[in-house]
Amino acid sequence: MAKAIFLDRDGTINVDREYVHKIEAFKLIPRTIDALRMLQDAGYLLIVITNQSGIGRGHYSEKDFYKLNEHMFALFSKNGINISKVYHCPHNPDEGCGCRKPSIKFIKEAEKEFRIDVSKSYVIGDKTADVKMGNDASCKTILVKTGKAGNDNLHNSKPDFIAENLYDAAKIIKRIDHMEKDI
Numbered sequence: 001m002a003k004a005i006f007l008d009r010d011g012t013i014n015v016d017r018e019y020v021h022k023i024e025a026f027k028l029i030p031r032t033i034d035a036l037r038m039l040q041d042a043g044y045l046l047i048v049i050t051n052q053s054g055i056g057r058g059h060y061s062e063k064d065f066y067k068l069n070e071h072m073f074a075l076f077s078k079n080g081i082n083i084s085k086v087y088h089c090p091h092n093p094d095e096g097c098g099c100r101k102p103s104i105k106f107i108k109e110a111e112k113e114f115r116i117d118v119s120k121s122y123v124i125g126d127k128t129a130d131v132k133m134g135n136d137a138s139c140k141t142i143l144v145k146t147g148k149a150g151n152d153n154l155h156n157s158k159p160d161f162i163a164e165n166l167y168d169a170a171k172i173i174k175r176i177d178h179m180e181k182d183i
């Protein structure tokens with residue numbers, strides 16, 4: 001079975017600037033490329049799960065979102081990094097949809113599609129919704145101190161680890177993998 005890193009986007013991969021949708025506003029957090037390469041080389045599938053309520057709120061369109069995705073894929077593939085899939089919730093929180101994080105719907109879908117062992121997989125994100133999704137889906141979780149750094153007070157959640165940033169999170173995961181290999 002495969003193992004995966006379920007990655008949040010804004011505030012984890014790129015700098016969170018409120019409703020990022022323009023290519024000019026998409027700035028990678030330092031060492032993101034190194035982090036993703038490290039995780040990919042360690043045998044993890046890279047899957048992005050992102051709440052994009054800016055679409056439901058009318059700040060930008062689904063097309064804008066896909067355009068930015070293409071830009072992100074190009075940036076990553078230039079560096080040998082492959083994202084298996086990007087799942088996004090386009091809904092406004094008031095809509096009561098079933099896919100907005102902390103819902104575990106997208107993890108359940110990915111679990112089937114890519115035959116993922118969730119117990120060997122991680123959720124990495126900057127908000128309590130990311131961590132709660134990981135907790136509820138029985139993944140391991142890492143809260144990063146970039147973006148909101150978990151200070152949104154929206155959900156009860158408990159990260160297994162706290163990291164300075166995505167690169168630091170990747171180092172934590174590698175360290176754990178090495179320890180498990182020695183047992």
Ligand SMILES: [Mg+2]
Binds near residue numbers: 009
């Ligand atoms: Mg985020």
Ligand SMILES: [Zn+2]
Binds near residue numbers: 089090091098100
């Ligand atoms: Zn949704």
